[in-house]
Amino acid sequence: MQASYYFFYYSLVGSLLMLSAILLVLSEVGTTNLDHLLLLEFDPVYQRLAWLGFSIAITAKLPLIPLHIWLPQAHVEAPLAGSMILAGLLLKLGGFAYLKYVLPLWPDGTAFYGSLWQVLGVVGVVYASLSTLRQIDMKRAIAYSSIAHMSTVTIGLLSATPESVSGAVLVMVAHGYVSAGLFLSVTLLYQRHGSRLIKYYRGMCMSMPVYALLVVVLTFSSMAVPPSAGFVGELLVFIGTYEVSPMAAVLAGVGVILSAAYSLFLANRICFGGFSPYIVEGGSIFSTDVTRVEFHALFPLVFYSLLLGLCPGLIIAF
């Protein structure tokens, strides 16, 4: 129950600042409808204040680095649906708020504070990737890799070029499918063997071949290898960011290498190698492969990720 409270308080305190920004807008122009607001020109001082209020709320929600503590906690304690919805949908609310409201309404705030938040994003990419390498719990590892991905998204969104913004959308959608799939596959292992610690698992490709195939494809999608949607998204993000600030693009590019490091580490430990003596069930080294229902849940996630990588125009049209 502890983690729910973490989640609740972080989001609630953040969104109080969002509420005060909305009230500021309301008292200034008397409407909160987006159509009307887009026609108006805001005073730069108010733009910056409103931008700051929204961004702190979004920072707690995405999450970016100083306010990210609730996410690994929540993922460790949450059951499967909680993890999938949290990683797949709830983290995207922050990105959606940037895309829909903050970037079009207050460009002056983006110009003023954008690079500060990009620094948070760069720190997030490197720090979260390095933390992922040190995790012993699979769910924690995937949660930290979510932080790294959402930091990339932030860097792309706040560059505010058309390429980087559409790339950020694609990274978000791809991350929604891929991280949900990874959480699902970790939970399948947990349901069979009762542990989420990485060091107990080895050689799953011999006892659960279909499962191992799906996990490897998901892992490669997570580290943005070409036929996956993450690749197109990250490429667009880096192209767009490089136009605005080459330094941020290069530093965020370090995240690509680090994401390959932790993704391969995770998949390699789980799927390949010899048999693990710890996961023997009743004298047999074979554990049950994915059942039909589990396959029908896991396969569409892999399919969407590859489909959006092959034709990203289905989703983005900027």
Next chain:
Amino acid sequence: MLFLLTLPVVGLISAAWLDVYRYRQVCFVVLLLSFGFGLYLLLEWQVGFAWGEMVVSSLFGFVLPLGLDVVNVPFVFLTLSLMPITYVASVQSISVSVKFYISVLMVTHLVVLVTFLSQDLFLFYLAFEASLIPVFVLIGY
């Protein structure tokens, strides 16, 4: 688009007289229908049928600040395609108070959809906050 929002409400109301088994089926059908609608949405959008313009719903003469444009569509499709998968993957392993669990999932579906369809700062804030409650329950479940 109101169809999209009324479907989970219908599913939730049906909890009043259905038993657990039927309720599970009804909610799954609701999520699948929503997903079908999402596919239809994407196709229409690809064909270029006026989705570039805002689609504002009205209910009994009140204009609701909900709409679809180029920014909302990817997120709405993500929601509609991810929820049935989450449902299929998780609902079998739940043994206690299944009806409550399914209802929480449906409320999450509804609230996240409203957030992603919003065209108004205040409605966005309301839905953003409202999404805390079902997810709070889901994390602690």
